[in-house]
Amino acid sequence: MKICLISNLYPPCILGGAEVVVEKVAENLAIKGHEVVVITTSYDEETVETVNSVKVYRVNPLNVYKVCDHPKKHSFMKPIWHTIDLWNIQAYKILKSILERENPDIVHIHNFKGFSLSAFQVVKKLNLPLVFTAHDYSLICMRANLLNSSGNICDTPSALCSVYNKIQKNLVDNKPDVVIAPSKFVINKLKSEGLFENIETVKVPLGIGIEDKKEDKDYVTIDILYVGALSEHKGVHILINAFKNLKYENITLHIVGKGNDEYKFKQIAKGDKRIVFHGFKTGSDLINFYKNANINVVPSIWYDNSPMVIYESLMCGTPVIGSRIGGIPELIENGYNGFLFEAGNAGELEKILESVIENPSKLKELENGALKSVQKYSMENHINKLIEIYESLILAN
Known part of the structure; x- marks a missing residue:
């Protein structure tokens, strides 16, 4: 053709x-x-x-x-x-x-x-x-x-x-x-x-291309990831506020991306050394963030269609916590390859993060679910x- x-x-x-x-x-x-x-x-x-x-x-x-x-x-x-x-x-x-x-x-x-x-x-x-x-x-x-x-x-x-x-x-x-x-x-x-x-x-x-095997992950520090535009409708401020309320020292929030609201988000994150902004990444540099993360968060507050970041994360065996909005719930099965929370609800997101931080064994189960669920994509x-x-x-x- x-x-x-x-x-x-x-x-x-x-x-x-x-x-x-x-x-x-x-x-x-x-x-x-x-x-x-x-x-x-x-x-x-x-x-x-x-x-x-x-x-x-x-x-x-x-x-x-x-x-x-x-x-x-x-x-x-x-x-x-x-x-x-x-x-x-x-x-x-x-x-x-x-x-x-x-x-x-x-x-x-x-x-x-x-x-x-x-x-x-x-x-x-x-x-x-x-x-x-x-x-x-x-x-x-x-x-x-x-x-x-x-x-x-x-x-x-x-x-x-x-x-x-x-x-x-x-x-x-x-x-x-x-x-x-x-x-x-x-x-x-x-x-x-x-x-x-x-x-x-x-x-x-x-x-998406499917990885042959899952990377071994480290659970000494729980690495939480956000990848995407630094724009308010993506809900990055929801994630930052939920993360800042967590009292654990062995956690890091990695924010990867660029956008019009970057300065605003950095001001919200100010004072919390556990939050790191990495700028825009592509290719193998971006994939390495997915592979090294323990959990990826997609906190959109708009009707997200079918975010590629979810596919990419699951491909790397990294489970996803996503907003229950738009097409996101069509990709995330609660308790199998990630968790869903009410869009904009920082309190509910905080509780889910707290649960996975305290239960690394649950993270390992979710990782297996992530790899299995992505095969059909x-x-x-x-x-x-x-x-x-x-x-x-x-x-x-």
Whole structure:
């Protein structure tokens, strides 16, 4: 098959987990012998290159700033950017030109912001089978995270957001042939807003490389880990507050990541020498944090989809304590590969941490559960499921 993946970002330009997922999918599809083309945005010049057997087009649809600059732009600029990005005629022309030249058997759209919703229309205009993966809530929230300006879950969108979402729905609904999401929660959330009611939806968990064996861990010091963005909606302050209330000396909280709220979190942690900020890490450096940790905490207070940090942690035999919110409970089985707690409840998190610190034997049981539970999330299973979906659509087309 010749497969085209459309993703607003692609390594080395990384703002979140979705672009890393797309890279792994692209390269693993290529390993299986498929011809893979990626269309993404460029930070600099427009280029066409081949990276690890994947042909990558990096283009620059016209807007007031580039996608990679979005997080650092002033709030008054963002509505302008989003308005242009509803339906970008130049993006339409760029995508149409590349798709006509490459003539793929199937197109798979991932995060589309930066290409606008014209990406969906151009694929259907060319009568190509279309798969869409919902990595977040972009179709029902301008911020993509269903949080309001105060950082709380938005239950009642403003009039402006409601109009914006209605336009999006009209532009995208019924365009994909199949909609995929890593969690059932996201699929249900989109459907609850009236999207994709008559379209096949499939939960396809993320894929990850599986380790052959678990590292031996040390229980003299209990190492607690957080990996992710240092942003308030990730609940890092909940974790820090819970940790600071623990009176044990043989514990360390390792915080790995970067983000807009880093200074705020460091102020909350100030005075507790057991809390260490390590900055942003990738590759083997990041994996070593997972391997050495006794427990990983995912304290999100937003509707997290299916965090890659959970997959990565379980892969390394490290159990996870996660918020009972969004798609997180679909990955954590209470008492088997980790524990769940009420999102935002620092007191409940503190009690769970206290329990595992005092019972290293329980940690060992959880580690075995972590390794067993991650087996079904292998990259091989993920790629095979995608190929099955692609082939069925091509056959039906």
